[in-house]
Amino acid sequence: MxxxxxxxxxxxxxxxxxxxxxxxxxxxxxxxxxxxxxxxxxxxxxxxxxxxxxxxxxxxxxxxxxxxxxxxxxxxxxxxxxxxxxxxxxxxxxxxxxxxxxxxxxxxxxxxxxxxxxxxxxxxxxxxxxxxxxxxxxxxxxxxxxxxxxxxxxxxxxxxxxxxFWEGLFVNKDVLEACGVQVPDANTTWDQFMEMCETIKGKGYTPIATSLGEIPHYWFEYCIYNFLAPATHNVLPTKDAGNAQHQAWIDGIGDIKALYEAGYLPKNTTSAKDDEMFALFTGGKAAFWLDGSWKVNGVAAACGADADNNIPADEEQLSHFTVTYVPGKNNRKTTDIIAGxxxxxxxxxxxxxxxxxxxxxxxxxxxxxxxxxxxxxxxxxxxxxxxxxxxxxVDDSKLNSLQKAGLDMANGATGTAGAVQDQFQGETRNPVFVPGMANIVTGKADIAASVDEVIDLIAAAQG
Structure with missing residues (x-):
């Protein structure tokens, strides 16, 4: 990525x-x-x-x-x-x-x-x-x-x-409005984001739509990024004592498990397909959706766009969605994004x-x-x-409201890192991706042991 x-x-x-x-x-x-x-x-x-x-x-x-x-x-x-x-x-x-x-x-x-x-x-x-x-x-x-x-x-x-590409937090503004929650911005911290999720959950909505059983890597990236910085995010962990990358992976994945345990993810997040979760978000049942810039068309299609017949999204419907930064903590600024x-x-x-x-x-x-x-x-x-x-x-006059929100987000970025998943491949990801992430959040697998297993698999793959 x-x-x-x-x-x-x-x-x-x-x-x-x-x-x-x-x-x-x-x-x-x-x-x-x-x-x-x-x-x-x-x-x-x-x-x-x-x-x-x-x-x-x-x-x-x-x-x-x-x-x-x-x-x-x-x-x-x-x-x-x-x-x-x-x-x-x-x-x-x-x-x-x-x-x-x-x-x-x-x-x-x-x-x-x-x-x-x-x-x-x-x-x-x-x-x-x-x-x-x-x-x-x-x-x-x-x-x-x-x-x-x-x-x-x-x-x-x-x-x-x-x-x-870039990866950002898509927002269903209707859900936030119904819950009395403001759209996260460049100054929103992770702790404030957790408070938002608690409020949204209390109002009967799903805070975060995501499929940990099929595509867990977006939250994997940003939760680990929260314990690192743009210059260090792309470094793979080792088992060395006190290794910062190793601990960042453990802590970041721990935050994903905390999201699951707090009830901020769908109950079927470990088994549902990605398109089911996206429908939950666009259908007004969930507040947030973390994905890449390629998902713009999906949101537009949910708002009446038909690319085959050159029909644009209904602007009134599209205005109910936006995209913003993933709230950060520790050394990662909220405005540090994953892109490239x-x-x-x-x-x-x-x-x-x-x-x-x-x-x-x-x-x-x-x-x-x-x-x-x-x-x-x-x-x-x-x-x-x-x-x-x-x-x-860029010709701003041709952009719709969601596109302009994405442009504003990117223009306000303070740092960038590539996706660390691009540094390892295939089965080496399994302990923390699929099926690993589902096993971790449900307590069937230990986080530290899963990270160590990834390190061992990477070493074996490298010969």
Whole structure:
């Protein structure tokens, strides 16, 4: 699931923007790997490439992705076999399993941190940007190389990002009003937030809608962040005596358990699906929902938006929702947020070995990461963090009330950290994610022992 404060100030909700400049030029899309960059080979016959992304479900860019794919197919004559799915731990595991069985796609939009380690370690199953540029010298030339998301395995760049993300606290203002509670702001502390939750619970509402049995990582991130700081949040814990990260993880997860024990989470939080919890929030049964900027479209859809038919959300309905900072404590300021760049487009060795698919894959990624497309994706997803050399700009007049609230939140950020979950992957997360978090909050697993188990699994995975 990241960058300097200057980037965070750019991270924002669904921003309308004007990209400076157009898509970069590239080597001819028809050029196979065996051809030098200045050759002019015969154009290959149209081909089909298999693509997997996370632009599905209520992701704010689901429709933009579909539109872009259709435009690329029309422009090139190629076709896309799309296997896009909603991102969760099951999706990640399936992607990694596909690489293990030789079923990987030709192009993959995926996380560029530890999640991608397994298909880069040893002989990489994806192609580095340097290798691609040896044949297509203008590949990703519109991007800043130091923001492309170098792999923790070998420091090389393999993926080309589109736009970044932020994580924030969505608020149902109707629930707060019914409970006589004010919307949390930049000055709200964790203790004050707990008092709000107690009041909301007392009025018969659920304070926090969340699925700890399916997607526990948002609260995991911020509760640990509360015991750290932007500069230290991304450091993995060790078992060393007095290790600050180790204690921060124990204390942070302890706060999640405290939320559960206080009755501030839904009674079925350990078994309910994420979409059930989101419906609880948008349906006026719960006050708060912690998620990423990609959830903007989900809130808009609950307010009448229809991306397929270009129908915007009903502004009156949307005005009943907002997004704000997650209240902080200890060294973390409430205005320190989690944000950055965490995903990008990979081209697999499978596609690279086939001259026609190679050319199509390069053309596809170039199209999807052009200045024009990145601008559209930034506008819909709610942030301006990109690796574009030209950057993007915001036209406030095109933003709805929820988008403006997100922009205000991002512009007021005092610090940023990437999501620490990006530093470890797959089954190493299980003791504190799924099913671990559900076991922890219900008392079936010990917090310290679970953290130690994660540390051991990380060590074993690293060999």
């Amino acid at each position: 990241k960058k300097a404060l200057a980037l965070v100030l750019a991270v924002a909700m669904s921003l309308s923007l004007v990209a400076c400049g157009g898509a970069p030029s590239s080597a001819p899309a028809s050029q196979p790997a065996s051809q030098p960059a200045d050759s002019t080979p015969a154009a290959p016959a149209p081909t089909s490439i298999r693509v997997v992304t996370t632009y599905a479900g209520t992701d704010s860019n689901a429709q933009n992705y579909k539109d872009a794919v259709a435009a690329w197919e029309k422009e090139t004559g190629n076709t896309v076999e799309d296997a896009t799915a909603t991102s969760n731990e099951e999706f990640k595991a399936q992607v990694l399993a596909d690489f293990e069985t030789g079923s990987e796609p030709d192009v993959l939009f995926f996380f560029n941190g530890a999640d991608s380690n397994s298909f880069i370690e040893g002989t990489p199953k994806v192609v580095s940007i340097d290798e691609i540029r040896s044949v297509y010298p203008d590949y990703a030339s519109n991007m800043k190389d130091d923001m492309l998301g170098a792999s923790p395995v070998d420091g090389k760049n393999y993926s080309v990002p589109v736009n970044g 760049l965490s995903s990008g487009y990979f081209i697999t060795q499978k596609a690279w070995a086939d001259p026609d698919k190679q050319a199509a894959a390069v053309s596809f990624v170039q199209f999807m990461t052009s200045d024009e497309q990145v601008a559209k994706f930034c506008e819909a997803s709610g942030n301006l963090t990109t690796a574009l050399k030209a950057g993007v700009k």
